[in-house]
Amino acid sequence: MAAEQGASTQEKLAMIRGSAVMLGPAVVVDGLLAASVLAASAAAWEQGRRSGRLLWKLAAVGALTPWVYRLFLRSSMMRLGATRQEEQQSLPGDELIPDRRATELTHALTLRARPEDIWPWLVQIGSGERGGFYSYDWLERLAGAPVHSVDRILPEYQQPKVGDLINPDGSWRVLRVDPGRAFVFGDKDFVWALVVQPVDEERSRLLVRFRVSPRQAGPFASGLIVLPHLLMQKKMMKGLRRRIERAARQREAGGAMTPGMARPVSEQSPAPGL
Missing domain, CATH: 3.30.530.20 (START domain)
Structure with missing residues (x-):
């Protein structure tokens, strides 16, 4: 019984390791890209707040819009009306x-x-x-x-x-x-x-x-x-x-x-x- 549980644990660890190897780089790159966009948007928004110029605020919103679509809207729109x-x-x-x-x-x-x-x-x-x-x-x-x-x-x-x-x-x-x-x-x-x-x-x-x-x-x-x-x-x-x-x-x-x-x-x- 213990041997079977050990084998099952090893299989799960192997699966996790394989997923990390295949998906890890993409997750890291997407994470860095998202962080850079958030940083740039925050800086642009702050610049707009200080200067009073609407253009900076529009730039901040524009930088975030594609990510809002990709993360929150795209998947639901791709199956619009479908279960x-x-x-x-x-x-x-x-x-x-x-x-x-x-x-x-x-x-x-x-x-x-x-x-x-x-x-x-x-x-x-x-x-x-x-x-x-x-x-x-x-x-x-x-x-x-x-x-x-x-x-x-x-x-x-x-x-x-x-x-x-x-x-x-x-x-x-x-x-x-x-x-x-x-x-x-x-x-x-x-x-x-x-x-x-x-x-x-x-x-x-x-x-x-x-x-x-x-x-x-x-x-x-x-x-x-x-x-x-x-x-x-x-x-x-x-x-x-x-x-x-x-x-x-x-x-x-x-x-x-x-x-x-x-x-x-x-x-x-x-x-x-x-």
Whole structure:
């Protein structure tokens, strides 16, 4: 018995030692960086207090802001609306980038709609003649993407197939289709999966997962990708909510939508947050 306890203790010590060797340098470097930022911010704030110049105080706040985002906001924003279980569960499309180092975001929201109300809006996503991304169109166009989010169902995109183009230049294509459940698109280094899970007869859960291969992004670029995609994806999910729940209300009222007959989204009341 004593020998078994001794072996168990040695295993734990070996595990701790291994973790210290692997993570210790990064912890030390991050600690020194945080200490230097705090020292510089404190000095700038004190200088601003003494001189009365707002610029020094702004410099102090600006130095701290990235750390506040990284330590307190980034992890929760990367799983906005999703539970821990949803964040950790395997979803269609994960197998296309199996590398555990991949940058991954999982967002989710509950919709007052059935899967059949949600699916038509998902499969027409894309730029060019497709339905858009239901996000900030003006920002997409500023970046040179021909995006025009529509407020109606486009019949010509309701039968998606693997290989279909998502954007005119062909850089993004449909990668997987599980009818009524999962619509996945991207390329060999980027996967965007939209997954519908029924909750009950009136509600469904929409999970949106974004994965980028470390080969494509790298540790530096992945940090740059996350924040703008967070903002665009959050807006996209709000846009989907407005369109989908309006269509579901029309169906329940006996006025089910037919292609091309949806009213402009601007006529609807603001949707609640995610």
